[in-house]
Amino acid sequence: MPELPEVEILIRHLRPLLEGTKIQRPQVLKPGLMDKISADDCTSAINGAQLTTIDRRGKFILFRFKPHRNKPDLVVSHLGMTGRMFLQPLKAPLPKHAAVTWRCGDDQFVFEDPRGFGSFGFRDDSLKRMGPEPLSEAFTIGHLYKELKRSKRTIKACLMDQSLVTGLGNIYVSESLHRAGIRPTKRGQAITKSAAAALWSAIRETLSEAIELGASLKLDFQGSEKKGDGLFYFGSSIKTPPELEERFLVYGREGSPCSQCGSFIKRITQDNRGSFYCPSCQK
DNA sequence: CACCATGTTCCTTG
DNA sequence: CCAAGGAACATGGT
Secondary structure, X not given: OOOHHHHHHHHHHHHHHHOOOEOEEEEEOOHHHOOOOOHHXXXXXXXXXXEEEEEEEOOEEEEEEOOOOOOOOEEEEEOOOOOEEEEEEOOOOOOOOEEEEEEEOOEEEEEXXXXXXXXXXXXXXXXXXXXOOOOOOOOOHHHHHHHHHOOOOEHHHHHHOOOOOOOOOHHHHHXXXXXHOOOOOXXXXXXXXXXXXXXXXXXXXHHHHHHHHHHHOOOOOHHHOXXXXXXXXXXXXXXXXXXXXOOOOOXXXXXXXXXXXXXXXXXXXXXXXXXXXXXXXXX
């Protein structure tokens, strides 16, 4: 679930529910997600803190708190591969892999993460190594062209690098490259200025459209599956709503016809991850 | 049992 | 010091 558009949609859902509220009875159930802090130190640091704003930097979620004594005023969290955040009724049972929870009025905030690749902590080191936000003015065609041009790596690897541009992951790299007509195996240094311009537009359109789609979805999917009863947003075990099916043009569509030309989509492995592309449209 | 999965960090090699 | 590539982290679905 978590690349830039999914994280953006998530924080838009969380803001009205959490901003202005206080953290009550925090619990850390997966201490592995903390960075060198014990579960007790973490819970005591945020207990009673007043959440002021929720922001996003790349795929990182930033919880900001009203400054209080020498307590931290920032929590930096990442969903990893399988993280989700939502509110559920206080009395509802916690999901098996709940990592961090706290009480919020009559509800309970839950950060669950089955694989445990996510994070939740007070360090902001990773934010300092991050490139521009792709939808901001800081991300220019010139920046993209220059950074690709000086790299011997594949374009796929370049776009996955959060220090070049933040927010893209395995799905939206495949989608963006397809939209731009560029093969993922092409070397960064082989990019042309016009291809960089096409890629720049493709990235921004792909991400913007995904955000728009997410924003159009209903907040509460509970009607689609009994197990999701009472959960907001991407609660655990909720069936994919019809609007989200078949939304990708190449990702996960190996062997099916390209929407542009009808050729069969190929899947290759790059850096131990799948890349999907149309061998005819993408040169 | 095999393989695959929306990510980041750390380690090794050159 | 940097660039590039690979393994590790841990769990679940097919």
